[in-house]
Amino acid sequence: MDGKVIVVTSGKGGVGKTTVTASVGAALAKQGKRVAVLDMDIGLRNLDVVMGLENRIVFDVVDVIQGRCKLRQAALKDRRIENLYLIPASQSDEKSVIKPQNMTWLCNKLRREYDFALLDCPAGIEQGFKNAIEAADEAIVVCTPEVSSVRDADRVIGLLYARSITPRLIVNRIVPKLVEKGDMLSHADVVDVLSIDLLGLVEMDDAVVVSSNTGNPLVQQKDSRAGMAFNRVAMRLDGHPDLPVEDPMAGRSFWQKVGKKLGRKDRTAKR
Amino acid sequence: MTFHSLIKKLLNKPDSSRNVAKKRLQFALVYDKLEVRDDMLEDLQQDLVEVITRYFEIDRDALSLDIQRMEGSSALILNTPILAAKHRKEGGARAHA
Numbered sequence A: 001m002d003g004k005v006i007v008v009t010s011g012k013g014g015v016g017k018t019t020v021t022a023s024v025g026a027a028l029a030k031q032g033k034r035v036a037v038l039d040m041d042i043g044l045r046n047l048d049v050v051m052g053l054e055n056r057i058v059f060d061v062v063d064v065i066q067g068r069c070k071l072r073q074a075a076l077k078d079r080r081i082e083n084l085y086l087i088p089a090s091q092s093d094e095k096s097v098i099k100p101q102n103m104t105w106l107c108n109k110l111r112r113e114y115d116f117a118l119l120d121c122p123a124g125i126e127q128g129f130k131n132a133i134e135a136a137d138e139a140i141v142v143c144t145p146e147v148s149s150v151r152d153a154d155r156v157i158g159l160l161y162a163r164s165i166t167p168r169l170i171v172n173r174i175v176p177k178l179v180e181k182g183d184m185l186s187h188a189d190v191v192d193v194l195s196i197d198l199l200g201l202v203e204m205d206d207a208v209v210v211s212s213n214t215g216n217p218l219v220q221q222k223d224s225r226a227g228m229a230f231n232r233v234a235m236r237l238d239g240h241p242d243l244p245v246e247d248p249m250a251g252r253s254f255w256q257k258v259g260k261k262l263g264r265k266d267r268t269a270k271r
Numbered sequence B: 001m002t003f004h005s006l007i008k009k010l011l012n013k014p015d016s017s018r019n020v021a022k023k024r025l026q027f028a029l030v031y032d033k034l035e036v037r038d039d040m041l042e043d044l045q046q047d048l049v050e051v052i053t054r055y056f057e058i059d060r061d062a063l064s065l066d067i068q069r070m071e072g073s074s075a076l077i078l079n080t081p082i083l084a085a086k087h088r089k090e091g092g093a094r095a096h097a
């Protein structure tokens, strides 16, 4: 059966596309799938560093497209996780060296070789973005609970719909304490404004920074709430579409805390 | 209103920065969608002139087409002098109306 090509995009930079691509890719591979993650940020590669593979690059995605190597030669095997491969971006080319028709060709090859291919999209909505969404089957839109990020997400969602792709949303960098104080948009606010299906909710988590320092996969850290959230996203993408999205606010409201102190075990999500 | 939701309301005042953010966002998204590209406006003008000249003789150069923005809504304003009405023959498009 043919695999799926999923583009990870956001409009705004710095909201977590690369983190999502690396972590969800790793989580899908842990579940036994054959996974490729592709850095489509031509000229500004960084998925390789996040995954700790920066010293092993020989060929890149532009080499594949221009026929200088085979897809398999450019795919770097992950050091820790079986069945996970990185196809890095080229560091010296410009985004315009890739044309939309190249993407159609590449995505067809990816579907044949892998169960899942995740494309880490560059920021913006220009050529690099257009290339990344050109031949994708599905899309994950990432945003943070901030006005500018949600606004950009809305724009990108519109552009995806125009290409007949119905995206799903990951809200990243949620700080439950701030939401509780009334100083951060809640995920319910974001979903309400964007009216789009939710794929995952990820808290702000120091482990994300630590993992990107060391290049060790976040999803292998059992005590990381963000890592666990990404594992659940991967389950939703692969075989468990109805796995409920865990509410980071669960068990945080004043009355639930009092309840817990009194020994009640009610941790259902209320908003 | 339960005691619980009253407390919640007091804790989460309507002017919390979270609520301000949500309102600003909702306005920004509506506003963004009202934005129209210039070339689209030009195409629309051509199409409109084509339709109007089936019914009226107009001064094409004096015609103006604009979008006027108001808070939360906007209007398409077309202004054109009419030189003469065209007298259509029996059996025209509207004969059965």
Ligand SMILES: Nc1ncnc2c1ncn2[C@@H]1O[C@H](COP(=O)(O)OP(=O)(O)O)[C@@H](O)[C@H]1O
Pocket (backbone or CB within 6 Å): A010, A012, A013, A014, A015, A016, A017, A018, A019, A020, A172, A173, A174, A202, A203, A204, A205, A206, A208, A209, A212, A226
């Ligand atoms: N859930 C999170 N908690 C803490 N830091 C995060 C989280 N998600 C992303 N970051 C950090 O935010 C920065 C931007 O993330 P990145 O994935 O590179 O965004 P993008 O690819 O969209 O530009 C990185 O330094 C990353 O470590």
Ligand SMILES: [Mg+2]
Pocket (backbone or CB within 6 Å): A017, A018, A041, A046, A120
């Ligand atoms: Mg990135």
